[in-house]
Amino acid sequence: MVNNGAEQIAMRGLLGTLNEALSGAIAPEWERAFWAAPRHAFLPEKVWVGDDLAVCTRSADPSAWLHTAYADGPVVTQINDGADPSNGERWPSSSASAPSIVIRMLTMLSVANGHRVLEIGTGTGWNAGLLSHRLGAGLVTTVEVDPALAAQAAASLKAVGLEPQVVTGDGAAGYAAGAPYDRVIATCSVRQVPRAWVEQTKPGGVILTPWESPWFCYGLLRLTVDGQGLASGWFSPHSAFMLMRNQRTDLRIYRDVVRDEHLPTESITRLSPWAVTGDDWAAQFAIGLQLRNVWRTWHNDPDVDGVASRLWLATTDAASWAAVDWDGRTDDRFTVWEHGPRRLWAAVEVAYQWWRSMGRPGPDRFGMTITPEGEHVAWLDRPEQRVPDLS
Structure with a gap:
């Protein structure tokens, strides 16, 4: 020994x-x-x-x-x-x-x-x-x-x-x-x-x-x-x-999700992408519980004029995607591109605002119930207070 x-x-x-x-x-x-x-x-x-x-x-x-x-x-x-x-x-x-x-x-x-x-x-x-x-x-x-x-x-x-x-x-x-x-x-x-x-x-x-x-x-x-x-x-x-x-997903943005023929919609957001992907682990955990089939990845210094960093979001079935662009200068205005049947960045904004409205709870205030039918029900503070399912 x-x-x-x-x-x-x-x-x-x-x-x-x-x-x-x-x-x-x-x-x-x-x-x-x-x-x-x-x-x-x-x-x-x-x-x-x-x-x-x-x-x-x-x-x-x-x-x-x-x-x-x-x-x-x-x-x-x-x-x-x-x-x-x-x-x-x-x-x-x-x-x-x-x-x-x-x-x-x-x-x-x-x-x-x-x-x-x-x-x-x-x-x-x-x-x-x-x-x-x-x-x-x-x-x-x-x-x-x-x-x-x-x-x-x-x-x-x-x-x-x-x-x-x-x-x-x-x-x-x-x-x-x-x-x-x-x-x-x-x-x-x-x-x-x-x-x-x-x-x-x-x-x-x-x-x-x-x-x-x-x-x-x-x-x-x-x-x-x-x-x-x-x-x-x-x-x-x-x-x-x-x-x-056996629960892995092998997806890549340019290989599996984004296509040349896609025509995304454009909008503006005030929510910083770093607020939902950065050091606030409680926020990320809460967003993940609400959006259980959405993943994200950063693309720094993309070869796009006027874009210093881009946050990509996509569903695990690759049907919907979004990109949030930072121009490298302003910290309160970001360009959003979205494609597919779901507006993913809009869903992230809803999930983030719900978390804030509930007092910014950490992971230890959340729980989960798995029913006999296999449904996974997340809750906050007590089983009766379900976490919104935005997936």
């Missing part, structure tokens, strides 16, 4: 960082698990760091690799779904989550002795290792869609003497053979909570999953299952996880 002084020093340093980040000491059972399943034992030889995804290997630079393992940040452990980037484009497809969010989620899960847990998204196996030490490996099942990642995680778990059931398969289907579960935890974000998770959770059981809308990836959703097919609970801030693979 912990083999040398450098590893011990790094682990103690991270524990101190976590105690500060979480505003209190880690619970003793999780600290014991932390030592029994050290994070570095689950990271591969090669990882990618920084915004430019620079390669860091243990053999070439063991000091930098160990520093990466015990920093309180995510570590990219796979790019391009494991394929070689033939055209030079690289994007993260699997990562080890930041230790602080791992411990936060495990605390929120509120496991107790004897609980059976289903984990969706094995990744490196570290989270499954922590759960296995806390509960016993026989009570933990973890599902990973990528066969190579599943095999690597299983080997890492065996190496530290913890062997939960590692299943290769689609996490959206859960794992019916081991159901029912007291707890279901996902380490990937979802835009829709799969029905199988609700069906495989015991009455009174808990589902904890990162949340994402196409507009904004942020927040955790903690649901309690009632045994009648309904699940309901609150959001909390924290976290930005990679989206479950």
Whole structure:
């Protein structure tokens, strides 16, 4: 497990960082698990760091690799779904989550002795290792869609003497053979909570999953299952996880959305595009709950006269789009172009104004109910106060 002084020093340093980040000491059972399943034992030889995804290997630079393992940040452990980037484009497809969010989620899960847990998204196996030490490996099942990642995680778990059931398969289907579960935890974000998770959770059981809308990836959703097919609970801030693979949308503005023959309408807005895409995460979260099938992307310095930056919006079915242009000079007047059956920027303005009228609530004032029919109903403060559905 912990083999040398450098590893011990790094682990103690991270524990101190976590105690500060979480505003209190880690619970003793999780600290014991932390030592029994050290994070570095689950990271591969090669990882990618920084915004430019620079390669860091243990053999070439063991000091930098160990520093990466015990920093309180995510570590990219796979790019391009494991394929070689033939055209030079690289994007993260699997990562080890930041230790602080791992411990936060495990605390929120509120496991107790004897609980059976289903984990969706094995990744490196570290989270499954922590759960296995806390509960016993026989009570933990973890599902990973990528066969190579599943095999690597299983080997890492065996190496530290913890062997939960590692299943290769689609996490959206859960794992019916081991159901029912007291707890279901996902380490990937979802835009829709799969029905199988609700069906495989015991009455009174808990589902904890990162949340994402196409507009904004942020927040955790903690649901309690009632045994009648309904699940309901609150959001909390924290976290930005990679989206479950079978819920991805692969859309690009110029490849899939905008066409030369489109004739958009023109208008003017006073709402700054940065007000709904910038540092105000509460605003973005609320807009995403109202517009669950609208995504956006920035295009800086487009090759368009008089345009310094352009915000693109589009529906996930690519049927409607909008562009909001900033001329680089004025900060209270922006040109809007819209095409398709929906006026997307107008919808964003409505969503933003509703959020402001409700007192600018943060994610922890929102909740969601999933009905037996699979409808996802977002609400503010109480289930009776539904969030407008503008999708």
